[in-house]
Amino acid sequence: MDRLKGQRAIVTGGANGIGRAIAVAFAREGCEVFFTALRDEEAALATLAELRGHGVRADYLLLDGADPDGVAQLMEAATRALGTADVLVNNAATMTRSRYLDITPEEYERVMAVNLRFPFFATQSFAARLRAENLPGSVINVSSISAFKAVSAMAHYQSSKAGLSMLTKSAAYELAPYGIRVNTISPGLTATKSNAPQWRDDPGLWRERSKDIPLGRPGTPDDFAGAAVFLASPESSWMTGGDLVVDGGSAAV
Structure with a gap:
């Protein structure tokens, strides 16, 4: 333990x-x-209590990633709480299931704002602060295998994640001279609180979707924690612009 101490x-x-x-x-x-x-x-509040239970400083901010002022609010609050951060994890995302011909401009704009615009400018702000202080850092973008594996009724979501995956490569290239690494984690089908109505209310659908996963089951949130720790730690110090695909083997077939 203590791989990220300090x-x-x-x-x-x-x-x-x-x-x-x-x-x-x-x-x-x-x-x-x-x-x-x-x-x-x-x-x-429950998450905050668990984090502090591990003996570290922690705090949070209620924030909508579609808010045009959200990045400034986040960076100001985070700096006030902890000082200059070493690691940024762009994980927040939103998704709706709508067929391509039915997606409205409003639906598209919100998905793009949360999933791509916010990480784009959050990474920019984070990197500018590190560069100004001559500090290294690590950015971890949580994308999806949907960035390169199409399924129906998710064109706007998949487009946003494809953009996020390319942002990783572009930012990694430009920020490497400053010691700022940028990498991606691409999850496969994962059971989370946000999609609970699907896997709880329609288990047959999830069994069917799981048939295409070589390891035989959907992911759980904990399946991605180790990859994130690795990318935040010195163990990945010579890795940037990369993509760790954590999907039970889905992208291999």
């Missing part, structure tokens, strides 16, 4: 699901954590 991380969407698992894993490794939550303050 580090400070920002995790967006850290109150539930994959973001929460990453935040808890970071705290367990000695990292101080500032996280965001959309509106579930009960979940945010």
Whole structure:
């Protein structure tokens, strides 16, 4: 343990699901954590208590990633709580299931704002602060195998994740001279609180979708925690612009 001792991380969407698992894993490794939550303050307070239970400083901010002023609010609050962060995890995302011909401009704009615009400018702000202080850092973008494997009724979501995956490569290339690494985690089908109505109310559908996963089951949030710790730690110090696909083998078939 203590692989991240002395580090400070920002995790967006850290109150539930994959973001929460990453935040808890970071705290367990000695990292101080500032996280965001959309509106579930009960979940945010529970996560905060668990993080602090590991003996690290932690705090959170209720924030909508579609807010044009959201990045400035996040960076100001995180800096006030922890000081300059070493790690940024762009995890917060939103998704609706609509067929391509039915997606409205409003639906498209919100998905793009949360899933791509916010990480784009959060990474920019985070990197500018590190460069100004001549500090190295690590950015972890939580994308999806949907970035390169199409399924129906998710064209807007898949486009946003494809953009996020390319942002990783572009930012990694430009930020490498400053010692700022940027990498991606691409999850496969994962059971989280946000999609609970699907896997709880229609288990037959999830069994059917799981048939295409070589390891035989959907992921859980904890399946991604180790990858995030690795990318935040010195163990991945010669890795940037990469993509860790954590999907039970789905992308291999």
